[in-house]
Amino acid sequence: PMSFFVFSPSWDEEKLVGTAEAGEKIHVPVALASAVYLRLAQKKLHNPSSCLNNFYTSDGIMMLPTSYNSNVLVRSSIKLDDVSETNLHFLLKIKSEKGIVDIFVEPVLKIINLLPCQLECQLGEVLRPSERRQVDNRPVISGGRGKKFRIANVETLKIKSGAEGKCAALNPGLKPHISLRVP
Secondary structure, eight states, X not given: OEEEEEEOTTSSSOEEEEEEOTTOOOOOOGGGTTOOEEEEEEESSSSOOOOGGGEEXXXXXXXXXXXXXXXXXXXXXXXXXXTTOOXXXXXXXXXXXXXXXXXXXXXXXXXXXXXXXXXXXXXXXXXXXXXXXXXXXXXXXXXSSSOOOOEEEEEEEXXXXXXXXXXXXXXXXXXXXXXXXXX
């Protein structure tokens, strides 16, 4: 589940709007309608506290519409300070229609399987020289002068025929790689 905090410069602290599972909607109470910034969050611990310190959070995202009718895409991430060193990446679509703002949060990558069989995808990203995550030893096909990349396996998805797979752990800024396998 993902939690949502909002903030306005006229407030003393950020306020929890609520928590939602994938596909659910959250309606912002009128008392919080003056909020200017949105922050995505995931709980650190399993306690019911609504204190911001008990969450891994994204940076504040300005959610003011650019006009009466507008669409804006914003990329955001949440750094999980755990042993996996995972960052979760999201795309936020901020849509204003007749002054009413809707915000849609999507994982940064979606894969739709249009094949008549199950598809297995291994997603990876290029490691920076300073990173010590485990390297995937499979060969990498890269365009260019035979340069070799160190790739870390981020996630493996099994997607049924006609289904959609989603990945929030892949960083689109680190030259993502995908390996596909069909039966």
